[in-house]
Amino acid sequence: MLLVIDVGNTNITFGLYRKNKLISTFRIVSALQRTSDEYGMVISDLIERQGVNIEEIEGIVIASVVPNTMHSLVNAIKKYLKRTPLIIGPGTKTGIKIDTPNPKEIGADRIVDAVAAYELYGGPVLVIDFGTATTYDLVTEDGRFTAGITAPGIRISAKALWEDTARLPEVEILKPKSILAQDTISSMQAGLVYGQIGQTEYIIQCVKKETGYDHLQVIATGGLGRIIASETDMIDKYDITLTLKGLQLIYLRNQK
Numbered sequence: 001m002l003l004v005i006d007v008g009n010t011n012i013t014f015g016l017y018r019k020n021k022l023i024s025t026f027r028i029v030s031a032l033q034r035t036s037d038e039y040g041m042v043i044s045d046l047i048e049r050q051g052v053n054i055e056e057i058e059g060i061v062i063a064s065v066v067p068n069t070m071h072s073l074v075n076a077i078k079k080y081l082k083r084t085p086l087i088i089g090p091g092t093k094t095g096i097k098i099d100t101p102n103p104k105e106i107g108a109d110r111i112v113d114a115v116a117a118y119e120l121y122g123g124p125v126l127v128i129d130f131g132t133a134t135t136y137d138l139v140t141e142d143g144r145f146t147a148g149i150t151a152p153g154i155r156i157s158a159k160a161l162w163e164d165t166a167r168l169p170e171v172e173i174l175k176p177k178s179i180l181a182q183d184t185i186s187s188m189q190a191g192l193v194y195g196q197i198g199q200t201e202y203i204i205q206c207v208k209k210e211t212g213y214d215h216l217q218v219i220a221t222g223g224l225g226r227i228i229a230s231e232t233d234m235i236d237k238y239d240i241t242l243t244l245k246g247l248q249l250i251y252l253r254n255q256k
Contacts, residue, residue, distance in 0.1 A: 001056045003047070004247035005085070006109065007064035007073070009132040010155075014043070015244035016052060022241060022248075024050040036072045040080030060085035061251040063108040063243070086251055088112060093253050095119065099144040109243060110148060114139050116246030117219045121237065124213045126204065128235070129243075130222030132156065134196070136203055138211070149203055154196050154224050161188060175227060197231050204234045 002017040007030060016024045026046050034042070047054055060083050064070055070087075077085050086092070088108040094115050098106055109129070114137050117127040123141040128134065133156070136149040152160075154173055162170045171185050179194050181187035208216050220229045221242035229238035239245075 001052065001058060002248060002251060003057050003060045004244050005060065005062045006243045006247065007062060007066050007069055008109065009066060013244065016050060017248050022244060025244065026050065030066055030069060034072055036075035036079060039073050039076035043076060044080050054081055057081055057083065059083065059251060061247050063088040063112045063247055065107045065109050086254055088250060092250065094250055095253055096139060096143045096145055099146050106145065106148065110135055110137050112243050112246035112250065113137065113221060114145050115249055116242045118143055119249050120245065121217050121219055125217045125219055126207055128200065128218065128220045128225065130154065130220065130225035130228060138207060151199060154192055158192055173224060175231065193227060196228055200228055201232055201234050
């Protein structure tokens with residue numbers, strides 16, 4: 001059995017693979033500072049609650065964009081799960097080429113998403129991850145990661161509204177009945193959701209225009225991606241487990 005771990009700015013997401021099937025996912029908040037023992041106890045308990053014996057786990061792979069968590073997390077895995085994880089980074093065999101001036105600048109999560117999108121859906125492909133930040137990454141037909149765009153995520157934009165504007169409340173992020181809002185809450189929701197849809201469609205249009213890829217596939221992932229993907233026909237597929245699939249593919253590639 002394989003444990004895949006995606007360490008993001010908001011959550012740490014775990015996936016359990018039995019052979020090639022994702023059988024379970026769970027997550028914890030990544031913003032909290034934890035000791036290795038705290039991580040170990042929480043992760044062990046969550047794994048066992050999925051009906052899995054820790055001794056069944058034969059391999060572990062991690063992609064992280066939060067360096068401060070890694071020391072405690074890796075030590076927890078070694079101590080409680082008795083495994084040394086594969087950590088995605090420079091030198092890891094991924095199956096795609098990072099064709100940018102400084103490949104080390106590209107976050108592990110973006111590489112993992114790009115690998116999964118290219119392997120599962122083919123290229124050229126634009127991968128959109130609606131996470132803490134909204135990222136757009138381009139992989140060519142021959143498997144080269146050539147460009148990336150980074151924008152504030154929907155939650156970042158929402159947080160800026162209610163934290164930096166005295167009279168605006170914290171609101172749930174969802175699409176209102178109409179863009180023609182008539183109250184404060186739906187007004188904020190309209191701006192956040194329709195604004196993200198507009199940004200998404202415009203960036204896709206610009207990428208297609210500059211690359212000439214009329215047949216460009218667009219694959220979306222990330223927690224809030226479902227809201228946006230359901231409101232535009234410019235996104236071909238929404239895949240909530242894309243990152244976990246990419247982690248599994250990279251792990252298998254590095255076992256050969």
